[in-house]
Amino acid sequence: MPSYIRVKLKPKxxxxxxxxxxxxYANEVDKFPKSLSxxxxxxxxxxKGSPVxxxxxxxxxxxxxxxxxxxxxxxxxxxxxxxxxxxxxxxxGGLAEKYQTNGLRLLFxxxxxxxxxxxDAFGGENAVVSCFSAGLKPFLPVIVRALQExxxxxxxxKSVGETCxxxxxxEFQGWLTEPGTLPMVFTEGKAKFRxxxxxxxxxxxxxxxxxxxxxxxxxxxxxxxxxxxxxxGAASIRAVLGGxxxxxxxxxxxxxxxxxxxxxxxxxxxxxIHFEKGDSFHAFKELKKGGRMFDGILLDPxxxxxxxxxxxxxxxxxxxxxxxxxDMLNPGGFLVAASCSHHFPWTVLEGATREAVEESGRSFxxxxxxxxxxxxxxxxxxxxxxxxxxxxxxxxxx
Ligand SMILES: C[S@@+](CC[C@H](N)C(=O)[O-])C[C@H]1O[C@@H](n2cnc3c(N)ncnc32)[C@H](O)[C@@H]1O
Numbered sequence: 001m002p003s004y005i006r007v008k009l010k011p012k013x014x015x016x017x018x019x020x021x022x023x024x025y026a027n028e029v030d031k032f033p034k035s036l037s038x039x040x041x042x043x044x045x046x047x048k049g050s051p052v053x054x055x056x057x058x059x060x061x062x063x064x065x066x067x068x069x070x071x072x073x074x075x076x077x078x079x080x081x082x083x084x085x086x087x088x089x090x091x092x093g094g095l096a097e098k099y100q101t102n103g104l105r106l107l108f109x110x111x112x113x114x115x116x117x118x119x120d121a122f123g124g125e126n127a128v129v130s131c132f133s134a135g136l137k138p139f140l141p142v143i144v145r146a147l148q149e150x151x152x153x154x155x156x157x158k159s160v161g162e163t164c165x166x167x168x169x170x171e172f173q174g175w176l177t178e179p180g181t182l183p184m185v186f187t188e189g190k191a192k193f194r195x196x197x198x199x200x201x202x203x204x205x206x207x208x209x210x211x212x213x214x215x216x217x218x219x220x221x222x223x224x225x226x227x228x229x230x231x232x233g234a235a236s237i238r239a240v241l242g243g244x245x246x247x248x249x250x251x252x253x254x255x256x257x258x259x260x261x262x263x264x265x266x267x268x269x270x271x272x273i274h275f276e277k278g279d280s281f282h283a284f285k286e287l288k289k290g291g292r293m294f295d296g297i298l299l300d301p302x303x304x305x306x307x308x309x310x311x312x313x314x315x316x317x318x319x320x321x322x323x324x325x326x327d328m329l330n331p332g333g334f335l336v337a338a339s340c341s342h343h344f345p346w347t348v349l350e351g352a353t354r355e356a357v358e359e360s361g362r363s364f365x366x367x368x369x370x371x372x373x374x375x376x377x378x379x380x381x382x383x384x385x386x387x388x389x390x391x392x393x394x395x396x397x398x
Contacts, residue, residue, distance in 0.1 A: 020381035056135030060168030085146035122184035154180025217242035223295035233260030322356035
């Protein structure tokens with residue numbers, strides 16, 4: 001049986017944790033041993049000494065403990081972690097068919113009971129895993145073994161970036177198992193895509209935007225589309241394969257655009273998409289001056305509010321972007337506008353959109369609100385797990 005180090009909360013800090021939120025912040029804790037090492041197993045108790053849960057320590061992070069159990073009935077050991085992975089894989093059982101893809105998020109951190117750990121499958125036996133929790137890092141070999149038991153033979157780790165620094169984790173990227181081939185090629189709808197963990201953003205591909213891409217492709221048939229933050233071209237390519245007449249795909253990253261061209265070639269549609277490097281926040285003015293008009297515009301910018309503090313500026317930037325888009329949208333056109341920040345609630349997204357539309361003097365239907373697909377499950381008690389919000393809008397003609 002593992003032994004646990006006791007961590008005691010300050011008075012009145014337990015409610016959120018007892019309700020199921022797993023993050024224990026360092027400033028909520030009254031007493032913990034100075035020698036707490038990364039990955040130490042801890043038992044968190046309230047100020048009065050009642051059990052809260054068992055978790056793992058990240059002593060250099062603001063989030064000192066991530067809880068994996070509620071109460072003290074269950075031991076925090078390899079079988080618990082392997083069981084969480086197996087449960088997450090079972091949940092994905094029908095999703096490949098539902099979403100017509102073999103690119104799925106297999107582990108979505110808190111949403112799968114494994115705080116700070118994500119894994120994406122790209123094609124048959126390939127997966128990319130990231131661990132952004134010093135506490136969970138010692139369990140990574142267990143997680144990898146459980147993924148292998150689930151059929152993923154080639155597992156690449158990509159744990160890099162600011163979060164690693166905050167956690168005091170050494171950055172790492174490379175194969176953890178028998179190497180597979182890079183890029184990892186997978187299918188989504190009728191399209192084939194390359195995931196490039198070694199050089200791309202995140203794990204190499206934005207699997208979370210799949211349903212929005214499907215909608216954009218449906219709406220773009222016979223139409224001229226502007227994909228303003230195209231990354232590696234996935235939405236543009238799905239649109240062309242779905243019958244779009246003309247696509248302008250823009251991104252500020254040359255690396256992303258190079259990959260977008262590779263993806264377009266893979267699908268035989270390189271002649272049908274015009275890729276352009278640019279800062280969309282500025283390029284829109286030039287496009288408008290040049291008289292460019294589109295039947296549909298997709299806006300999937302990077303997070304516009306990385307903290308609650310950024311929200312007002314993010315809202316202003318988003319509204320400006322929408323206003324400029326409306327100036328380039330043909331009558332009866334559609335807009336798909338997304339935010340990928342959990343700090344940007346629906347009320348703000350819709351409020352900014354409504355104001356931009358009202359100021360344009362035009363009238364739009366809100367056709368759909370999309371959120372992240374089911375392989376990115378939202379934890380009911382952890383608001384941070386809901387981060388992707390997409391509005392699908394279509395103008396009322398005449
Ligand atoms: C959330 S990703 C878009 C993902 C894309 N919709 C997909 O389906 O793969 C946001 C993209 O915006 C790009 N980006 C960031 N700032 C930009 C800017 N100012 N202008 C244009 N693109 C930008 C990033 O390089 C990134 O590729």
